[in-house]
Amino acid sequence: MAIWLKRGAAAESKAEADRKVRDVVEAALADIEKRGDAAVREMSVKFDGWDRDDYRLSQAEIDAAVDSLSPQERKDIEFAQAQVRNFAQIQRESMKDVEVETMPGVVLGHRNVPIQAAGCYVPGGKYPLLASAHMSVITAKVAGVPRVVTCAPPFQGKPARAIVAAQALAGADTIYALGGIQAIGAMAIGTETIDPVDILVGPGNAFVAEAKRQLFGRVGIDLFAGPTETLIIADEIGCDPEMAATDILGQIEHGPDSPGVLLTNSESFARATMAEIDRLLEILPTADHARKAWEAFGEVIVADSYEMMVRIADDIASEHVQVMTADPDYFLQNMTNYGALFLGNRTNVSFGDKVIGTNHTLPTKKAARYTGGLWVGKFLKTCTYQKVLTDEASALVGEYCSRLCALEGFAGHGEQANIRVRRFGGRDVPYAGQAAPSELTKA
Numbered sequence: 248m249a250i251w252l253k254r255g256a257a258a259e260s261k262a263e264a265d266r267k268v269r270d271v272v273e274a275a276l277a278d279i280e281k282r283g284d285a286a287v288r289e290m291s292v293k294f295d296g297w298d299r300d301d302y303r304l305s306q307a308e309i310d311a312a313v314d315s316l317s318p319q320e321r322k323d324i325e326f327a328q329a330q331v332r333n334f335a336q337i338q339r340e341s342m343k344d345v346e347v348e349t350m351p352g353v354v355l356g357h358r359n360v361p362i363q364a365a366g367c368y369v370p371g372g373k374y375p376l377l378a379s380a381h382m383s384v385i386t387a388k389v390a391g392v393p394r395v396v397t398c399a400p401p402f403q404g405k406p407a408r409a410i411v412a413a414q415a416l417a418g419a420d421t422i423y424a425l426g427g428i429q430a431i432g433a434m435a436i437g438t439e440t441i442d443p444v445d446i447l448v449g450p451g452n453a454f455v456a457e458a459k460r461q462l463f464g465r466v467g468i469d470l471f472a473g474p475t476e477t478l479i480i481a482d483e484i485g486c487d488p489e490m491a492a493t494d495i496l497g498q499i500e501h502g503p504d505s506p507g508v509l510l511t512n513s514e515s516f517a518r519a520t521m522a523e524i525d526r527l528l529e530i531l532p533t534a535d536h537a538r539k540a541w542e543a544f545g546e547v548i549v550a551d552s553y554e555m556m557v558r559i560a561d562d563i564a565s566e567h568v569q570v571m572t573a574d575p576d577y578f579l580q581n582m583t584n585y586g587a588l589f590l591g592n593r594t595n596v597s598f599g600d601k602v603i604g605t606n607h608t609l610p611t612k613k614a615a616r617y618t619g620g621l622w623v624g625k626f627l628k629t630c631t632y633q634k635v636l637t638d639e640a641s642a643l644v645g646e647y648c649s650r651l652c653a654l655e656g657f658a659g660h661g662e663q664a665n666i667r668v669r670r671f672g673g674r675d676v677p678y679a680g681q682a683a684p685s686e687l688t689k690a
Contacts, residue, residue: 249555252517252547255506264453264504272457275428276436283438290429297401301440302425304406309422312411324377324413330604331381335389338623352640359627361391362467364442366434367419368449369399369410371426373502373536376450377413382606382621383449384417390626395419396434396444400426427451431458435466448621450475450608453504469621473611475501476586477596478508478565480556480578483516486571486592491516492523494569495545496537498596503539508546508563510556517547557581564615567596584615642672646682653681 278286291297316324346356367383370376380397387395397419399410406424414422423441425433431451435458437443446467447459456473477498481491491509499507511517524541528534550556557578560568564584572578575590582588586609589596600607608621635641645668652661658679665676676682684690 249548249550249559250514252514252549253521253545255508255544255546265457268453268457269461272428272454272461276432276458276461279429279432279436279438284440287425287429287433287438287441290427291425294427294429295400296404297424297426299424302423303440304411304422304424308406309411309415312406312408313415315408316412320409321412321416324381324409324416327378327602328381328385328413328417330602331385331606332389334604335386335606335623339389342624342627342629350640352635352637353644354634354636355631356633357629357631360630361393362445362626362628363392364394364396364444364446365392365626366431366444366447366466367395367397367414368430368434368447368451368455369397369414370449370451370455371399371402371407371410375399375402375407375410377407377409378601378607379449380410380413380417380419382608384414384419386606386621386623387448387626388418390623392626394421394444396421396423396442398423398425398430398434400424400430428454428458431455431462435462446626448608448625452502456611469608469625470610470618471612471614472566472608472621474504474506475499476506476508476566476611478510478560478563478568478585479571480510480560480568481516481520481571482511482573483513484573485575486516488516488519488523490571490592491520492527494571494595495520496524496527496531496541498567499540499545500531500533500537501540502536504544505536505540506544506546506565507541508548508565510548510550510559510563512550512552512556514549517549521547553577553581560585564610564613566609566611566615567599569594569596584613586610586615586620638671641667642674643685643687645672646674646685646688649676649682650684 342359344358348354365387369379384395397414399407401424433441434444435447448469450472453473456471459468460471475498479491479494495507499505509520528538531537548559550559560582561584566586568585569589570578571592579588579590587599599605606621610618645664648664649661668674668676668682
């Protein structure tokens, strides 16, 4: 049994908001398709108040951004990037090419082939989220992507120096100061001055996420990474109300559409946490965004057991799930739907967002039911190949293929098998017929 002490916005209102976003994005992408650079420039001016002759940053601008970092800022960025690179390399090393002789004369294999061009979006309208540069650019480069393009919106009327520096230090090949739908559309569709990419990655607001959704198929995407979602699973042994409240507010400050949910097995703990949220909202510098998000999308749920908490958490399928209970590993062993888990009160979502090394681009809107987050594997295509080395193997496989094609009525497919049975097996097979079973294949 579970009770909701606070519920978020109704599904109907969310659906209506989604429809409005969908319509705006559809029109914007069609305009980019039709008018290219002109449409991109108009949107940049309209949405970001940002206009220049060329949105691609020059090497001088990039160098100036890197040089503007203080020694401590550069060390901090390089530390974070080292953690991301290290874990990405560990992931890459776990993905092996294979080649095996599955039966005499038949060799099957696969190779992990890098995608050739990646477009990385780094959000930065409200805050310069330079960590997204680490997560996307470094991961793509470790995977072996030869051309990595980045886009980030201007911050306070100019390129965000920290984002530009992070993109450069991460290894981006081309850097644009461009945000929102116009950035996503330009990278995927291409314009007179921007070459299209093969995959789009990176988080963003609802418009960015919707643009990626509409462009999927034309290009690959990492996942649907919309407004940040946070689920705090806590009890009175593993956490206290102040920490739970702090960790909820620490994520919903992203924006007024960021859901924050508390799931606990104690009503008294739940109510104390709600009181702490109210108290902290009076002193949090980013309370304007956080308060709107909490009022519209905040939820507080009290369940009567760990088992019930797992069922509710898997139904929510949150992007971030922070577990601060007496037994955090219970949720690691039993939960199946989440973007990333943060286990115990010594870690938190912010560690994952900024520095610890796992990737912070994660699935939202219940996409955690069918995908994990961004990782090296997203930039690789696992491509299979096959070789038949002997006449005997070709004829043997051909016999089976011939009869299976006939069973389906595919005469042309069958002839691809039959011609090899004739040539490599010395068998008489009627044209568009099927191979009779040999002693080796007879039931």
